[in-house]
Amino acid sequence: MVLERHSREYVETRVRAGVLEQGTVDILRDSGVGERLEREGLQHQGVELRFGGQGHRIDFQDLVGKSITVYAQQEVVKDLIAARLGYEAPIYFEAEAMQIQEYDAQPRIQYQFDGTSHEIACDFIAGCDGFHGICRPAIPAGQLQIHERHYPFAWLGILAHVPPASHELTYTYHERGFALLSMRSLEVSRLYLQCAPDENIENWPDDRIWQELRTRMATQEGFVLRDGPIFQKGITPMRSFVTSPMQFGKLFLLGDAAHIVPPTGAKGLNLAVADVRVLTRGLVEFYKTGSLEPLRQYTERCLRRVWKCQRFSWWMTSMLHRFPNEDSFSHNIHLAELDYVTRSRAASTTLAENYVGLPFDTPGLF
Numbered sequence: 001m002v003l004e005r006h007s008r009e010y011v012e013t014r015v016r017a018g019v020l021e022q023g024t025v026d027i028l029r030d031s032g033v034g035e036r037l038e039r040e041g042l043q044h045q046g047v048e049l050r051f052g053g054q055g056h057r058i059d060f061q062d063l064v065g066k067s068i069t070v071y072a073q074q075e076v077v078k079d080l081i082a083a084r085l086g087y088e089a090p091i092y093f094e095a096e097a098m099q100i101q102e103y104d105a106q107p108r109i110q111y112q113f114d115g116t117s118h119e120i121a122c123d124f125i126a127g128c129d130g131f132h133g134i135c136r137p138a139i140p141a142g143q144l145q146i147h148e149r150h151y152p153f154a155w156l157g158i159l160a161h162v163p164p165a166s167h168e169l170t171y172t173y174h175e176r177g178f179a180l181l182s183m184r185s186l187e188v189s190r191l192y193l194q195c196a197p198d199e200n201i202e203n204w205p206d207d208r209i210w211q212e213l214r215t216r217m218a219t220q221e222g223f224v225l226r227d228g229p230i231f232q233k234g235i236t237p238m239r240s241f242v243t244s245p246m247q248f249g250k251l252f253l254l255g256d257a258a259h260i261v262p263p264t265g266a267k268g269l270n271l272a273v274a275d276v277r278v279l280t281r282g283l284v285e286f287y288k289t290g291s292l293e294p295l296r297q298y299t300e301r302c303l304r305r306v307w308k309c310q311r312f313s314w315w316m317t318s319m320l321h322r323f324p325n326e327d328s329f330s331h332n333i334h335l336a337e338l339d340y341v342t343r344s345r346a347a348s349t350t351l352a353e354n355y356v357g358l359p360f361d362t363p364g365l366f
């Protein structure tokens with residue numbers, strides 16, 4: 001049984017992530033929800049790192065033989081909802097979970113639906129209610145270890161009705177700060193600028209955003225960034241956050257409820273799917289054989305991947321952003337690292353291997 005606080009329309013139009021690892025695409029396809037994704041998703045074989053006015057391509061296919069797919073998170077959500085309703089399994093929209101009880105023995109969830117209070121008794125609770133949900137706070141604070149890092153910058157992100165200026169993502173390091181050219185479709189561009197964490201969006205009229213993007217993304221060859229109507233703007237803070245353990249009795253934390261990554265590595269949605277994969281396998285084993293063993297390993301198996309994705313996201317963020325009070329030494333270190341990453345095949349392979357997603361089934365490793 002799925003409880004969702006918001007309406008179906010709201011969750012099907014909420015704009016968030018958009019880069020799917022190959023492993024995520026495989027999971028969605030194998031679960032029977034890959035048909036539209038395969039038809040409409042944009043397959044990318046690489047990304048560009050731009051610095052010093054020059055672009056350098058990291059060729060995923062050549063380096064690791066894999067690719068990524070750009071397909072907006074709300075489209076994944078639409079496909080999942082349609083599939084679940086298609087086999088007549090319930091999703092309760094506008095049903096807000098209020099309280100969780102006895103998660104270590106006989107779990108129960110109290111929720112509000114249609115103006116009245118209800119209660120479900122359940123075998124297990126999948127706490128996939130995001131960073132601000134109720135599942136993580138239901139656990140006594142003394143039983144949780146929190147590992148956290150706040151970054152001294154944020155991303156100002158826009159969606160614009162204009163074809164993307166490049167057919168692959170372009171990550172730019174510039175003295176004025178980071179910029180990212182991404183896309184949601186062949187007609188819609190998604191662009192980001194590094195800004196202060198307390199930046200006021202009111203100070204960023206459309207013209208200023210386009211001008212700043214052009215300044216940071218300029219190349220010696222005369223890169224042209226066409227503008228178009230901006231239909232959404234927002235500021236996203238940058239944070240790394242990990243909860244340990246991710247399991248308490250019969251309550252499991254998944255996705256943002258358990259961990260947050262800065263978006264630079266495009267890992268947030270992919271990590272949530274990876275948690276679902278581990279939990280699903282454990283549940284299938286339990287209902288087939290009665291064994292709880294795979295479920296007992298949930299935290300360990302998830303955290304192995306979570307920490308590797310945290311490391312990658314932190315590394316990409318540190319390499320590509322300007323920190324406050326950076327001097328010429330730090331600037332040259334950024335440039336040297338980018339030069340190394342783009343010229344050394346070993347270093348490019350490391351980036352590519354992590355970006356397309358670490359393999360799932362390497363025993364003991366991932």
Ligand SMILES: Cc1cc2nc3c(=O)[nH]c(=O)nc-3n(C[C@H](O)[C@H](O)[C@H](O)COP(=O)(O)OP(=O)(O)OC[C@H]3O[C@@H](n4cnc5c(N)ncnc54)[C@H](O)[C@@H]3O)c2cc1C
Nearest residue numbers: 004005016017096097129130133255256266267268269272
């Ligand atoms: C503004 C924004 C932009 C982002 N951009 C990117 C990006 O570009 N790239 C990237 O990789 N990642 C990005 N992310 C991160 C990525 O979207 C998340 O990692 C991903 O959504 C995690 O999925 P989740 O299911 O764990 O949590 P969520 O997607 O947050 O889903 C949790 C759901 O639980 C529901 N819920 C919460 N509380 C209750 C309750 N009490 N009762 C019932 N339902 C409840 C919520 O309404 C929500 O629908 C972004 C996140 C945000 C917020």
